[in-house]
Amino acid sequence: MKRVEDYIRTIVDFPHEGIMFRDVTTLFADPRGFRMAIDQMLHPYAGVEIDKVVGLEARGFILGGAIAHQLSVGFVPIRKKGKLPGTTISQDYKLEYGEAIVEIHDDAIQPGEKVLVVDDLLATGGTAEAGIKLIERLGGEIVSTAFIIDLPELGGRKKLEALGMEVHALCAFEGL
Ligand SMILES: O=P(O)(O)OC[C@H]1O[C@H](OP(=O)(O)OP(=O)(O)O)[C@H](O)[C@@H]1O
Numbered sequence: 001m002k003r004v005e006d007y008i009r010t011i012v013d014f015p016h017e018g019i020m021f022r023d024v025t026t027l028f029a030d031p032r033g034f035r036m037a038i039d040q041m042l043h044p045y046a047g048v049e050i051d052k053v054v055g056l057e058a059r060g061f062i063l064g065g066a067i068a069h070q071l072s073v074g075f076v077p078i079r080k081k082g083k084l085p086g087t088t089i090s091q092d093y094k095l096e097y098g099e100a101i102v103e104i105h106d107d108a109i110q111p112g113e114k115v116l117v118v119d120d121l122l123a124t125g126g127t128a129e130a131g132i133k134l135i136e137r138l139g140g141e142i143v144s145t146a147f148i149i150d151l152p153e154l155g156g157r158k159k160l161e162a163l164g165m166e167v168h169a170l171c172a173f174e175g176l
């Protein structure tokens with residue numbers, strides 16, 4: 001039987017030379033693969049209290065929406081700067097080159113709400129860390145973080161675990 005990682009396509013030298021891009025669109029496009037990924041991401045949370053799922057732009061929206069639907073809870077997007085229409089709070093973070101800013105609506109999470117953070121891939125952990133800071137600034141309590149792919153060489157898991165986060169990933173790829 002195929003595993004989740006078997007549905008993921010690797011594109012060499014995208015978006016820059018030397019990067020092995022782990023492309024989850026092939027997983028999302030396959031009905032068995034997509035269901036397997038969502039079911040496996042949900043597995044650790046059976047019986048766990050979760051009030052909201054937060055998805056990180058952009059691939060975290062696809063996964064987070066399906067997971068929130070399955071848990072019958074609300075979905076909240078964290079978006080790149082300038083995309084959300086209401087009042088937001090912002091957090092900057094480091095990219096491989098330069099910096100970026102992500103935002104969340106300031107009324108999207110209520111103090112004390114239990115939040116699951118979802119994205120497709122954990123690399124340096126900078127994006128997830130920025131998301132975690134936004135949620136915590138609103139008083140949300142992060143129950144766990146869930147990814148399809150971990151790139152262990154880039155240290156994201158260690159970074160999040162050092163912040164006290166639980167990290168679940170369905171598979172890991174060696175090589176950037
Ligand atoms: O752990 P990090 O080093 O922060 O990298 C991981 C992030 O990078 C990718 O998103 P990207 O920034 O390419 O944005 P996109 O999903 O909008 O294309 C991926 O979907 C994660 O969100």
Ligand SMILES: Nc1ncnc2[nH]cnc12
Binds near residue numbers: 020176
């Ligand atoms: N190797 C990679 N593949 C896909 N998305 C990424 N985001 C950061 N590194 C990535």
